Amino acid sequence: MTHDLDDAIRASLRRNAEAAPTIVDLDGVRDRASAIRRRRLLDTTLAVAATVVVALGVGVLVRGISSNQTLPPPVNPPTATAWPAALPWIAYTNFDANAQPSGATRIQLRINGTDRTVRTPPGSGPVTVLGWYGPDHRTLVWGEGQPPFTTQLLSTVTVSADGSTLSPVAPLRLRGQALTPGRAFVGADGALRLWMPDTLGSAASPASVITINDSLDGASTPWRVGPGGAVFATATAIGRVTGDSQLYVSRSPSDTVGTRVPVCGSLRAVSVSPDAGVLAVGCSNAHAELIDLATLKRTRIPDIPEVTDPGFLLGLWWSPDGRLHATTNPGTATALTTDAWTLSGGAWAPSTTPGVVTRFFTTGAPTVRLERLPTDGVAADNSGRLIVETDPPVDLGPAGSSVAVRPTG
Amino acid sequence: MSSSQPSFDAFVAARGSALLRHAYVLTGDRHLAEDLVQEVLTHLYRRWDKVAATTSPEAYVKTSVTRQFLSWRRRRSYAERPTDAVPEPRAAQGDSSDTSAGDDAVWRQLATLPHRQRAILALRFYDDQSDAQIAEILGISASAVRAHASRGITTLREQLAGTDVSGAMS
Structure with a gap:
């Protein structure tokens, strides 16, 4: 029996090993390694800066004491009311270490310059905010856990149109077919739908626990509702951010499966044009395409500048006037720098579109910066490129990790 | 790196599937196996010269995968959530x-x-x-x-x- 069992284990392992995946995502490995390198560089820079600041502070203190001078009063940090009211609603997570019994994750909402807090049940674990959905993008959806978990408990809270009132926290309820290009989207009937790769096209039971085989991450784009209330396009790259990118386009509420469109590799950003006629996609290799949503015909456009290693693509945006913009990070020492570009005359040029919120991103420190182009359209440096200005940073706390910005377009 | 040592890309191309099989028999899950291998290769990518100079780079990487699996499961287990609908294990290829x-x-x-x-x-x-x-x-x-x-x-x-x-x- 002993040898029989040994042989059975050996046979079982070898037989089942044949069902293993066969391809390593080499691009993903390189991208993640580059991201780690940038992060460490930033951490080092911040540590050096902090050391210098402390050293200077000690020097000032010593001089003040020795000369018996009065030190200037401390400068107060920016308060919530300093946040420009014109910025979109944002939601981000924070962790309250003092909550009993073992801390709790809170969701902070910053709406019209006012901070609000949504508390999650004790013991609910890490929380990732996924986005603003529902009619007028007023329903925030979040999941417990962080990618690439295979199961997430999804919950919602809805904010009144004037931003003054929050609904009670409720589990996410699904209606109709399961369809989630990306994290979620809303059909013309107002129902929120989720994409579950395992059950693509099959009915989803109205439950609050979603089981997926992929992370709820990757590029995604909000839906667009065209004339007559039809959903013209939703699109998402489902995958582990850097690999297995799949683009599905859904062009009507009844299209519960979507059409898979081949893309250029590791998909980084997708965006639907204001008239819902064109989908722009950008990849980690700087390759960019426009996809006609009526015919699904792909047209390559000029490569996005600064995207290849060490730089990387942050996002694509259509402005209301129908122009396409891209934001990139050059990947050099100044990781807080974001460059904005506009496709103009068949080439990407430094962007001058004012007032468009382009992207949020986390820095090496536990903060997030919300960026937008300068409203005066003036370049912020002398390099000939437009540097996106940063608004006051939001403190995410030590456990903060996700941010959702309400679409404004 | 000497010319006799495999480049990172060549190593992954030649031995990537073997690493995935190794990770798969450890984890029993295709997606976890992919994540595990990618995480280890990401870590080793930046110091591949040293790995390539070892007697057996593949043994080195497999050891890393195994150790990462053991520590990884400890770190990640806190966040795993039970579900009532346990998917059936993927059947092996074959009869x-x-x-x-x-x-x-x-x-x-x-x-x-x-x-x-x-x-x-x-x-x-x-x-x-x-x-x-x-x-x-x-x-x-x-x-x-x-x-x-x-x-x-x-x-x-x-x-x-x-x-x-x-x-x-x-």
């Missing part, structure tokens, strides 16, 4: 005779073992490593390897009592 049925019973029970026991059985029976080699990979003594293996096999024997596994050896 659907009684042989594979008995085979899958072994595979399913392997998945229920503590991860250290499963790792040791995978190294012993899939990679044909000796107890001394396994001990070196895991950083424990050979006697501890034998103890873990014995407990794992005893558990399997109890769980598989009444199941005909003899036919699974084809």
Whole structure:
């Protein structure tokens, strides 16, 4: 029996090993390694800066004491009311270490310059905010856990149109077919739908626990509702951010499966044009395409500048006037720098579109910066490129990790 | 890096599928296997010169995968959520005779073992490593390897009592 069992284990392992995946995502490995390198560089820079600041502070203190001078009063940090009211609603997570019994994750909402807090049940674990959905993008959806978990408990809270009132926290309820290009989207009937790769096209039971085989991450784009209330396009790259990118386009509420469109590799950003006629996609290799949503015909456009290693693509945006913009990070020492570009005359040029919120991103420190182009359209440096200005940073706390910005377009 | 040493890309192209199979028998899950291999390769990518200069880069990477699996499961287990709908394990490629049925019973029970026991059985029976080699990979003594293996096999024997596994050896 002993040898029989040994042989059975050996046979079982070898037989089942044949069902293993066969391809390593080499691009993903390189991208993640580059991201780690940038992060460490930033951490080092911040540590050096902090050391210098402390050293200077000690020097000032010593001089003040020795000369018996009065030190200037401390400068107060920016308060919530300093946040420009014109910025979109944002939601981000924070962790309250003092909550009993073992801390709790809170969701902070910053709406019209006012901070609000949504508390999650004790013991609910890490929380990732996924986005603003529902009619007028007023329903925030979040999941417990962080990618690439295979199961997430999804919950919602809805904010009144004037931003003054929050609904009670409720589990996410699904209606109709399961369809989630990306994290979620809303059909013309107002129902929120989720994409579950395992059950693509099959009915989803109205439950609050979603089981997926992929992370709820990757590029995604909000839906667009065209004339007559039809959903013209939703699109998402489902995958582990850097690999297995799949683009599905859904062009009507009844299209519960979507059409898979081949893309250029590791998909980084997708965006639907204001008239819902064109989908722009950008990849980690700087390759960019426009996809006609009526015919699904792909047209390559000029490569996005600064995207290849060490730089990387942050996002694509259509402005209301129908122009396409891209934001990139050059990947050099100044990781807080974001460059904005506009496709103009068949080439990407430094962007001058004012007032468009382009992207949020986390820095090496536990903060997030919300960026937008300068409203005066003036370049912020002398390099000939437009540097996106940063608004006051939001403190995410030590456990903060996700941010959702309400679409404004 | 000397010309006789494999480049990172060449190594991944040549041995990537073997690494994935190794990770798969450790984790029992295709997606976790992909994540595990990618995480380890990401870590080793930046110092590949040193890895490539070792006697056996593949052994080095497999050891890293195994150790990462053990530490990774500890770190990630806090966030895993139970679900009522447990998906059926993916059936192995091959026939659907009684042989594979008995085979899958072994595979399913392997998945229920503590991860250290499963790792040791995978190294012993899939990679044909000796107890001394396994001990070196895991950083424990050979006697501890034998103890873990014995407990794992005893558990399997109890769980598989009444199941005909003899036919699974084809």
